[in-house]
Structures are given as structure tokens and as C-alpha cells.
Ligand SMILES: [Zn+2]
């Protein structure tokens with residue numbers, strides 16, 4: 001086989017030519033012959049997926065970035081990208097993925113939630129500790145923020161322990177007036193409070 005008077009050989013996984021003593025892949029040669037030099041950081045993609053179909057209409061100039069997406073299974077139409085694969089459950093529309101830093105998260109929304117839930121389950125204790133610490137720092141007497149209320153919602157099933165004149169949740173000390181405030185606000189009930197007997201220390 002010949003192209004343009006040059007013998008076609010294999011060049012890696014592609015067909016190639018030797019032109020003026022230099023090896024070039026056939027698809028790059030065909031595209032450049034019609035359009036001029038391929039710009040830096042751009043690649044030539046075989047539209048039908050057949051890397052031996054080097055007819056000009058099967059060759060598309062695209063960025064390295066977009067080429068990676070194409071071969072990762074992303075789909076597009078005239079308006080741009082429309083679908084991408086989720087590693088867990090396959091091809092899905094882009095609206096099914098959370099955005100992240102100009103792109104999209106790898107897993108789709110449902111798979112992502114499952115992943116996060118598993119993470120939360122695994123690191124339950126540490127997450128709880130962080131939340132308690134954060135909540136505990138909230139200024140007494142100031143209205144609680146929405147986030148603090150959410151955190152409180154998560155921890156208020158735990159008993160508030162009254163010990164040695166102090167209250168605590170999971171070992172974190174709370175001042176008595178904090179507890180009073182929470183009672184007043186109806187955030188906790190007396191039932192949440194477990195009073196320990198005073199134990200004198202030597
Ligand atoms: Zn390609």
C-alpha cells in the first residue's frame with residue numbers, strides 16, 4: 001500500500017509513512033496535508049474509532065483534554081458534552097453529576113452519596129468529635145447559625161451528662177448556662193440530661 005507515493009508501514013499502533021527520512025503517522029500526515037501544521041497540544045482523533053480509517057472526513061482536530069474525554073467514553077452533540085460514564089453505574093447525562101472545580105465529579109450523584117455515607121460511617125467517631133467541638137465553641141447567648149442547629153440536631157439524641165458540677169456531651173464540657181439556654185430554647189429536654197451524683201474527689 002502506498003499513500004502520496006510513500007510506502008505505508010506500521011508505526012506503533014498506527015499506519016505511518018517515511019517522508020523525507022522522517023517517520024510520520026498517516027492520520028497526522030493526511031490531516032496536515034489538507035489543513036496545515038497541527039497546532040501545539042492538539043491531536044487528531046479517528047471519529048469512527050477505527051485508527052486505520054485515515055480518510056480526511058474521519059479525522060478530527062481536537063484538544064488533548066477533549067480527546068481524553070472522548071476515549072473515556074464521554075458523549076457530545078453540537079452544543080457540547082452531554083453524557084459521561086460513572087465508574088459505578090455507566091453512562092449518564094452530565095446533569096447527574098456534581099460539578100467540581102470547572103469539571104465534574106467522577107461518580108454520579110447517587111453513587112457519590114453512597115460513597116459519602118460509607119465514608120461517614122467509617123469515620124463516624126472523628127466526624128462526631130469535630131462537630132461537637134465546633135458546636136461547643138459556639139458563643140453562648142448568641143443565636144445559633146443554621147449549621148450549628150443542624151449539628152445540634154445530630155448530637156441531641158446523646159445524653160447530656162451532668163457531672164462534677166458541669167455538663168458534658170460525650171465528654172465535652174458545657175457550661176451550666178449553655179444547658180439552661182438550650183432547655184429554654186427547647187433544643188433539649190430534661191430527658192436529655194442525665195444527672196450524675198456528686199462524687200467528691202480526695
Ligand atoms: Zn482518538
Ligand SMILES: [Zn+2]
Nearest residue numbers: 086089108111
Ligand atoms: Zn453512578
